[in-house]
Structure formats: C-alpha cells, structure tokens
Amino acid sequence: MRLTIFWERMAEHFGPAxxxxxxxxxxxxxxxxxxxxxxxxxxxxxxxxxxxxCDAMGVPAENR
Incomplete structure (x- = not known):
C-alpha cells in the first residue's frame, strides 16, 4: 500500500483533521x-x- 492511499484511508475513517x-x-x-x-x-x-x-479501532470490513 502506498503512503498516499494509507493517509487517504485514515482521513476517510477519522476525518481529515x-x-x-x-x-x-x-x-x-x-x-x-x-x-x-x-x-x-x-x-x-x-x-x-x-x-x-483497523483491528484496534473496529474499522468495518468494507472500509478496510
């Protein structure tokens, strides 16, 4: 996974801020x-x- 994708997923799940x-x-x-x-x-x-x-924060499977 590229870091850009990683940070996009982090922002999608937690919000950009x-x-x-x-x-x-x-x-x-x-x-x-x-x-x-x-x-x-x-x-x-x-x-x-x-x-x-994902494991620690219970991210739903469809968002992993």
Missing amino acids: YADSFAHDHVMTQLGGRTVHEALAAGWDAKDVWRAV
Missing part, C-alpha cells in the same frame, strides 16, 4: 507500543499499519 492527531498521539499495542507515525518512521509497511489501525 483527526487522522493526523490520532496517528501522532494514539499509542497502539498492535504496533509494538508505537504511534502510527512512529511505526511508519521505523519502517513498518503502510499496509500492516493500516491493518493494525
């Missing part, structure tokens, strides 16, 4: 105790980060 705030502030156990930004900076694949967000 909250997506970055969530990605910056929300520490997720699914990401090894990292935020979305930290996981991406550490080299995690955007697809794996998106799956972790």
